[in-house]
Amino acid sequence: MRVLVTGGAGFIGANFVLRTLATRPDAQLTVLDKFTYAANPSTLQPVADRIRVVRGDIADAATVDPLVAESDLVVNFAAESHNDNSLADPSAFVQTNLVGTYTLLEAVRRHDVRLHHISTDEVYGDLDLDDPTRFTEETAYNPSSPYSSTKAGSDMLVRAWVRSFGIAATISNCSNNYGPYQHIEKFIPRQITNVLTGVRPKLYGDGRNVRDWIHVDDHNDAVWAVVDRGRIGETYLIGADGEVDNRTVVEAILTALGQPADAFDFVTDRAGHDRRYAIDSHRLRTELGWRPAYTDFASGLAATIAWYRENRDWWAPHKEGVEAAYARTQQILD
Ligand code: NAD
Ligand code: DAU
Numbered sequence: 001m002r003v004l005v006t007g008g009a010g011f012i013g014a015n016f017v018l019r020t021l022a023t024r025p026d027a028q029l030t031v032l033d034k035f036t037y038a039a040n041p042s043t044l045q046p047v048a049d050r051i052r053v054v055r056g057d058i059a060d061a062a063t064v065d066p067l068v069a070e071s072d073l074v075v076n077f078a079a080e081s082h083n084d085n086s087l088a089d090p091s092a093f094v095q096t097n098l099v100g101t102y103t104l105l106e107a108v109r110r111h112d113v114r115l116h117h118i119s120t121d122e123v124y125g126d127l128d129l130d131d132p133t134r135f136t137e138e139t140a141y142n143p144s145s146p147y148s149s150t151k152a153g154s155d156m157l158v159r160a161w162v163r164s165f166g167i168a169a170t171i172s173n174c175s176n177n178y179g180p181y182q183h184i185e186k187f188i189p190r191q192i193t194n195v196l197t198g199v200r201p202k203l204y205g206d207g208r209n210v211r212d213w214i215h216v217d218d219h220n221d222a223v224w225a226v227v228d229r230g231r232i233g234e235t236y237l238i239g240a241d242g243e244v245d246n247r248t249v250v251e252a253i254l255t256a257l258g259q260p261a262d263a264f265d266f267v268t269d270r271a272g273h274d275r276r277y278a279i280d281s282h283r284l285r286t287e288l289g290w291r292p293a294y295t296d297f298a299s300g301l302a303a304t305i306a307w308y309r310e311n312r313d314w315w316a317p318h319k320e321g322v323e324a325a326y327a328r329t330q331q332i333l334d
Contacts, residue, residue, distance in 0.1 A: 003073045003075060005032070006074065006077060008031030008044070012118070013031070017047065019220050020224075029051040030053075030054060032064070033055065034078070036092075058096065069113075073113070090146035094146075097147075105158065109167050113168075114169070118174070121212070121239070123151055123155055124140070125142030129275060129276055155173070159171070162233045173237050174214065176212060176213050176277065178215060180216075184315050189315070191249070191250055194323075196257070201265070202264070202326070209276065210275070210278070211243070211276075212240075212243045218238075218293055236283055253301070267330040267331060
């Protein structure tokens with residue numbers, strides 16, 4: 001099977017490539033990636049002789065079209081993915097997440113190629129902390145940020161192309177991923193690398209916001225389950241029952257690294273900050289038989305902390321720049 005992995009040099013896409021190489025010997029992989037700031041070229045270096053890597057933009061039809069034409073499957077991970085960046089400047093989010101997805105859709109339509117579109121639970125907006133419900137495939141879209149609204153729009157484009165043009169596509173909406181190779185602008189790797197560099201972790205607002213954590217390998221196994229057994233035109237929610245509030249995560253990181261659990265700072269809250277996400281992945285589990293392997297967040301987090309401790313070369317060159325950018329917009333609260 002010839003698979004085009006767009007955004008395959010980013011966090012989840014690169015983990016997808018590495019895991020697919022380890023588990024699917026029949027797959028021939030081509031990565032199409034723009035190599036924005038979010039891609040780390042060293043991630044795929046060890047497997048460079050087993051894959052083809054094309055540097056290019058999913059919004060560029062001339063690049064996309066021939067790559068799609070020669071593929072059996074396109075898995076679209078490419079996106080601008082960080083909420084904080086979308087608040088500072090939404091333009092790249094509109095261009096990549098909307099125009100880029102549109103460009104891929106037109107190519108898969110032209111060449112009749114199967115598409116799996118990777119999306120997020122953030123399209124559903126947020127839940128109150130005490131809301132007994134969770135997101136399902138039937139929950140109405142209600143995105144809050146420029147990032148999540150462009151992801152919601154990309155999902156709508158995929159649905160419309162399925163209905164109007166009969167393309168063979170599926171969508172999955174996953175909750176917050178953690179694991180190796182995640183950019184250190186994101187919450188968990190930022191706090192791990194803060195502690196490893198002697199900087200106090202930073203919690204937005206009151207630190208009580210809840211995210212539903214899933215290990216990146218569980219996400220990618222679910223993606224393959226949808227590709228292998230999912231119904232065309234269907235949406236599948238991916239989640240591993242991993243709800244934890246941000247303060248608890250920071251305290252766990254500090255404790256694991258031998259620091260006092262309260263050695264963190266509260267900083268200015270994110271504008272429009274979603275309170276809580278929670279996924280009901282019933283459809284994925286019953287219909288496709290998927291189960292997460294990482295059912296204990298504490299041990300998955302411990303493995304992730306160990307990875308960042310052992311792979312300083314991967315992230316250390318970027319640490320100062322990331323923290324300098326945050327310092328320009330976030331103040332420590334008393
Ligand atoms: P990431 O920011 O780490 O990686 C995105 C990758 O896409 C990078 O390699 C970047 O260079 C590439 N890219 C960006 N613009 C591009 C363009 N125009 N053309 C080609 N490549 C481009 O993101 P991630 O965390 O790996 O997320 C991957 C996908 O999964 C995204 O669609 C995101 O919305 C979705 N998602 C992420 C999470 C999460 O917790 N990180 C959860 C659910 C869904
Ligand atoms: O739910 C899926 C989404 O998860 C994906 O679609 C996004 O691509 C991905 O970035 C992630 O979005 P979040 O905004 O939830 O992730 P982030 O890592 O930015 O923040 C997680 C939580 O931690 C959130 O409540 C904000 C908070 N936070 C974040 C940072 C960077 C802090 O308290 N301090 C921080 O320094």
